[in-house]
Each structure stands twice: as structure tokens, then as C-alpha cells.
Amino acid sequence: MNPLPAPRLEARDLTLGYDGRPVVEHLSLAVPDGRVTTVIGPNGCGKSTLLRGLARLLRPLGGTVTLDGEPLARQSTRRIAQRLAVLPQGPTAPEGLTVADLVSRGRHPRQRWYQQFSHADEDAVRRALEATGIAELADTPVDELSGGQRQRAWISMTLVQDTGIVLLDEPTTYLDLAHQVEILELVHGLNQDLGRTVVMVLHDISLAARFSDHIVAMNAGRVVAQGTPAEVVTADLLAEVFGLRAHIVPEPVSGRPHVIPLGRVVTT
Secondary structure, X not given: OOOOOOOOEEEEEEEEEEOOXXXXXXXXEEEOOOOEEEEEOOOOOOHHXXXXXXXXXXXXXXXXXXXXXXXXXXXXXXXXXXXXXXXXXXXXXXXXXXXXXXXXHHHHHHOOOOOOOXXXXXXXXXXXXXXXXXXXXXXXXXXXXXXXXXXXXXXHHHHHOOOOEEEEEOOOOOXXXXXXXXXXXXXXXXXXXXXXXXXXXXXXXXXXXXXXXXXXXXXXXXXXXXXXXXXXXXXXXXXXXXXXXXXXXXXXXXXXXEEEXXXXXXXX
């Protein structure tokens, strides 16, 4: 693999929290451009909080997040939305909203108040639906979709923003294994075929290793390891971060690390 490009999105000495209580503390992270980065870690370690901070959905208590070398705090919301798309965990759509209507909302950062929905916007929506394989569902209400189809619709909305960076907070939550793989194959395709930089939060470590170029392991609001899947997904790290005894074997198709859980780490 070629060396990692210079980061467009970077956190420097970042502290994030709620009601003045830090959840992420003094964290520095450079997101590799043009790669799929996955953040892993135990519940409550600050993964989703970090993603919210990277998207400026949460104001830092300290430190900065920069996008293209400029602090997010100095950029307008429209400017950020033209460069970075974010899909939060468990998004909801108004009842009766069709897939095409939902996806078209992703074009708002590209429009002005005096500009009507244009042919270019219509083409962008069509291309996004085709890219995610749900063009035939354009007129279907979102609340009638299966879980996998619904996630594809939401990812289409982030895709139609036409940003170079996409942040996904647990995009496989509540999906069965087949649909989890389906969504992650789609995310991998967005990176490989469309050149999107992706940062996502996942719970399944084996799937994270299979579909990621770069893995960031967090614990207690800090980054404890980052690198390629082979560098990060080790028995020692799983014991340290998750309190899990595990055997790591090469996944037979990709050769990526695959986790076989053995039980909790017993401390004396």
C-alpha cells in the first residue's frame, strides 16, 4: 500500500464532553486522506463523542479540529457541509418521506436560498441512488424499507452532498450479519470507486479489520493504538482495551485479522 497522504481532517489536543464533563481528553488524531478509518473501543470510551467533535456537532472544551488546515470553529456551517458529510447513529426521517425526498435533502449545502432544485441536483440524487443500489426505491416511503435498505438511503443522502469526507457513526447498528456486510461493502466501494475518505465507528472488530485501511483503538477517552488492522488488532490490545482474551487468526479470504473470543481477562 502507498504511504498515507497528508490529512485533511485532524484533531489536535482535543477535549470533548457534556455539561463541562470531559469524555475525550487531549486527543490528537490525523485522519488518513483517501482511506477508510474505523474507530473501535469499549462502550463509553468516547468513540461517538469523537465523531461528533470531528463534525463540529459538539463544541470542544479544549484543543481544535482542523479541516484543510483551518479550524472548524472559523468555518461556516455551509462550508463545512460542502466538505464533510456525517451520518449519526440511528437517524430518523419524517413519516411518509420518500427515499428520493430524503436523499435530495443532502443537496441543501450546495444550494442558495434563491436557487430552485435544479437538473444538476436531480442528476446528483439519481447517481447517489444508483451508487447505493436503491434507484428502484426512489418513490418508496423510508418507513417501509428494510433495515439494510434504510441505511443505504441514509448513506445516499450523505453521498449526494458530494463531500470528500464521510463520517459514519455505527452504520451497521441493529442490522443482521448479512446486512452489516452489505453496508460495509457499500462503504468500501464508496472509498475505492468514488475516492471518499471515510471515518466510521464500529463495534465488530473482525468486520472493522476486514473493511478498514486504518484502525484507531480508543479507551477512556484516549487513543491507545492506531495503524493497519494487523498492527492494531492483536491479542494484547484486546486484553488491554476490551478486557477480552482472544485468539487472532488470519481471515481466510482477505488474510485480515479475525477475532476468536475466548473469555474475559481474569485479574487477580
